[in-house]
Amino acid sequence: xxxxxxxxxxxxxxxxxxxxxxxxxxxxxxxxxxxxxxxxxxxxxxxxxxxxxxxxxxxxxxxxxxxxxxxxxxxxxxxxxxxxxxxxxxxxxxxxxxxxxxxxxxxxxxxxxxxxxxxxxxxxxxxxxxxxxxxxxxxxxxxxxxxxxxxxxxxxxxxxxxxxxxxxxxxxxxxxxxxxxxxxxxxxxxxxxxxxxxxxxxxxxxxxxxxxxxxxxxxxxxxxxxxxxxxxxxxxxxxxxxxxxxxxxxxxxxxxxxxxxxxxxxxxxxxxxxxxxxxxxxxxxxxxxxxxxxxxxxxxxxxxxxxxxxxxxxxxxxxxxxxxxxxxxxxxxxxxxxxxxxxxxxxxxxxxxxxxxxxxxxxxxxxxxxxxxxxxxxxxxxxxxxxxxxxxxxxxxxxxxxxxxxxxxxxxxxxxxxxxxxxxxxxxxxxxxxxxxxxxxxxxxxxxx
Amino acid sequence: xxxxxxxxxxxxxxxxxxxxxxxxxxxxxxxxxxxxxxxxxxxxxxxxxxxxxxxxxxxxxxxxxxxxxxxxxxxxxxxxxxxxxxxxxxxxxxxxxxxxxxxxxxxxxxxxxxxxxxxxxxxxxxxxxxxxxxxxxxxxxxxxxxxxxxxxxxxxxxxxx
Ligand code: FES
Numbered sequence: 001x002x003x004x005x006x007x008x009x010x011x012x013x014x015x016x017x018x019x020x021x022x023x024x025x026x027x028x029x030x031x032x033x034x035x036x037x038x039x040x041x042x043x044x045x046x047x048x049x050x051x052x053x054x055x056x057x058x059x060x061x062x063x064x065x066x067x068x069x070x071x072x073x074x075x076x077x078x079x080x081x082x083x084x085x086x087x088x089x090x091x092x093x094x095x096x097x098x099x100x101x102x103x104x105x106x107x108x109x110x111x112x113x114x115x116x117x118x119x120x121x122x123x124x125x126x127x128x129x130x131x132x133x134x135x136x137x138x139x140x141x142x143x144x145x146x147x148x149x150x151x152x153x154x155x156x157x158x159x160x161x162x163x164x165x166x167x168x169x170x171x172x173x174x175x176x177x178x179x180x181x182x183x184x185x186x187x188x189x190x191x192x193x194x195x196x197x198x199x200x201x202x203x204x205x206x207x208x209x210x211x212x213x214x215x216x217x218x219x220x221x222x223x224x225x226x227x228x229x230x231x232x233x234x235x236x237x238x239x240x241x242x243x244x245x246x247x248x249x250x251x252x253x254x255x256x257x258x259x260x261x262x263x264x265x266x267x268x269x270x271x272x273x274x275x276x277x278x279x280x281x282x283x284x285x286x287x288x289x290x291x292x293x294x295x296x297x298x299x300x301x302x303x304x305x306x307x308x309x310x311x312x313x314x315x316x317x318x319x320x321x322x323x324x325x326x327x328x329x330x331x332x333x334x335x336x337x338x339x340x341x342x343x344x345x346x347x348x349x350x351x352x353x354x355x356x357x358x359x360x361x362x363x364x365x366x367x368x369x370x371x372x373x374x375x376x377x378x379x380x381x382x383x384x385x386x387x388x389x390x391x392x393x394x395x396x397x398x399x400x401x402x403x404x405x406x407x408x409x410x411x412x413x414x415x416x417x418x419x420x421x422x423x424x425x426x427x428x429x430x431x432x433x434x435x436x437x438x439x440x441x442x443x444x445x446x447x448x449x
Numbered sequence: 450x451x452x453x454x455x456x457x458x459x460x461x462x463x464x465x466x467x468x469x470x471x472x473x474x475x476x477x478x479x480x481x482x483x484x485x486x487x488x489x490x491x492x493x494x495x496x497x498x499x500x501x502x503x504x505x506x507x508x509x510x511x512x513x514x515x516x517x518x519x520x521x522x523x524x525x526x527x528x529x530x531x532x533x534x535x536x537x538x539x540x541x542x543x544x545x546x547x548x549x550x551x552x553x554x555x556x557x558x559x560x561x562x563x564x565x566x567x568x569x570x571x572x573x574x575x576x577x578x579x580x581x582x583x584x585x586x587x588x589x590x591x592x593x594x595x596x597x598x599x600x601x602x603x604x605x606x607x608x609x610x
Contacts, residue, residue: 088573089570089571089573090571091532091533091534091570091571091575092533092534092571092575093573093575094573094574094575094576096573097573097574122468128573129479129514129516130516130528130569130572130573130582131573132585133585133586133587165466167466167472167475167476168475168476168479169475169514170475170478170479170514170515170516170517171514171515171516171569171570172513172514172515173570173571184475185472186469186471186472187469187471187472187473187474187475187500187502187506187510188471188474188506188509188510189509189510189513190513190514206468206469247575247576248576249534249537249575249576249578250533250534250537250538250575250578251537255575255576255577255578256576257576292532292533292571338575340533340534340537340575342537346537351533351537354531354532354533354536355533357531358531358532358533358570358571361515361570362570364513446536446537446538446539446541446542447536447541447542448533448536448537448541449536449541
């Protein structure tokens with residue numbers, strides 16, 4: 001079956017010749033019209049539209065945005081904060097960078113609409129420290145929007161005021177976790193907070209109710225308020241509404257970003273048709289479908305899933321529709337939309353050693369199972385790659401990985417153990433045979449660790 | 450500490466962005482590091498006094514976030530992405546190429562003081578792997594040939610100084 005056409009909503013103007021990131025260009029393309037209309041409506045109505053839309057957070061967890069907003073404690077008498085999570089750090093993910101660099105006003109408009117809907121008076125954009133240009137572009141864009149009356153005091157003459165500031169991170173992946181991000185914004189180490197009691201919606205920034213939304217999610221809010229929640233549900237598939245941006249990297253002919261209606265494209269169509277298939281003379285071996293913490297899929301494996309009517313269907317990796325629910329049913333996740341492809345030249349022990357090095361570097365260190373476990377998984381896999389594999393390594397790795405999830409304050413515990421667990425489950429033979437096979441293996445052309 | 454007047458002005462401005470002064474810790478560290486090239490120990494005390502917190506509160510932040518450094522580095526900072534998508538496309542080789550070009554080893558200042566080559570984690574540009582940041586600028590699809598070319602450029606710029 002031929003792949004569907006891209007449906008560019010959020011990325012409508014990305015890499016469009018002649019489109020620039022200044023406000024005049026944005027306004028020429030109809031920018032800020034949605035905000036103008038939004039501020040004449042009741043905030044509750046806007047929240048209702050977002051609930052109706054079924055929009056699910058695009059940062060990784062896929063939590064419904066309207067539900068998140070619904071949880072905000074509006075009776076506390078404390079100010080409500082909104083934080084834009086622009087700390088794009090999940091390996092394999094590179095969508096927010098384009099929005100912030102090339103279409104920053106889209107994000108600002110989405111943010112202001114969301115602030116108005118939730119009676120937020122102060123918003124922060126927490127951007128990755130490694131995007132200094134992005135931070136400058138956003139600051140310039142906010143200043144332009146402020147001068148035009150879209151941000152700041154007395155917005156569009158309505159009496160509603162809301163300020164946005166850009167806050168730069170400093171290279172710590174854990175700041176993508178919302179309570180870690182909040183700690184970081186308070187000027188501390190980004191050690192995530194324990195939930196309960198520290199649900200951001202109730203006890204977030206400065207112990208005030210706080211909404212943390214992903215860049216892409218807030219852009220979708222703008223679309224939803226413009227076209228209505230109902231219209232948004234017409235895009236995509238039930239429970240996976242709207243569009244989804246996929247970031248494809250690794251061993252394909254045409255890596256890059258692609259926006260499709262959620263769930264309308266299969267993994268096979270995305271990789272083979274849209275991205276042009278494997279590199280010449282190679283074959284696909286494995287794919288991580290939702291950022292590097294998502295569990296890996298092995299080409300050739302099949303999944304038997306239950307249909308609603310009780311019957312079953314069998315899917316190959318290529319047949320999996322790219323939506324949150326089917327990917328979850330196949331034991332992995334849609335996550336951040338970062339699809340990392342590996343072909344038959346890749347040594348899976350090396351690939352895992354690379355991922356483990358990332359997670360051990362990024363563990364915040366406050367929970368022992370994660371801090372120690374991620375380090376040991378890195379040490380073991382690195383040792384294996386460097387010619388010191390032992391027969392018991394596969395079992396040892398599994399035992400370390402199995403003792404982390406569920407025993408940590410935040411989901412990083414899961415994120416760091418899923419790769420090891422899934423690599424062992426899917427490519428166990430490569431790990432088991434490593435101690436014996438290693439001495440005869442030539443040095444790889446492309447080392448991964 | 451000898452901070453430029455422009456830095457001091459930005460520092461006073463940014464503190465007003467937050468209802469709680471401590472929140473300005475990261476912005477102040479960025480501003481000072483941009484001005485001085487690194488965060489000297491004195492800066493930790495200075496920031497603490499400025500934000501009415503304890504020096505340890507600043508120290509624990511400096512030592513937590515990978516982007517802050519407590520020692521000077523080379524004049525140019527070459528950061529090669531180490532993470533999976535870049536590694537799959539040859540990131541390790543790219544890093545080696547830079548090391549060779551400047552006769553250095555990652556994490557160290559090159560003998561002539563010109564560069565520091567570092568491995569960093571995913572720079573959120575995985576679709577154009579391998580990627581490298583030189584100071585504030587992102588460079589895409591940096592294979593060994595392009596690494597060589599970028600190195601030549603850095604060397605030429607150094608000569609002009
Ligand atoms: S892995 Fe290098 S930019 Fe993401």
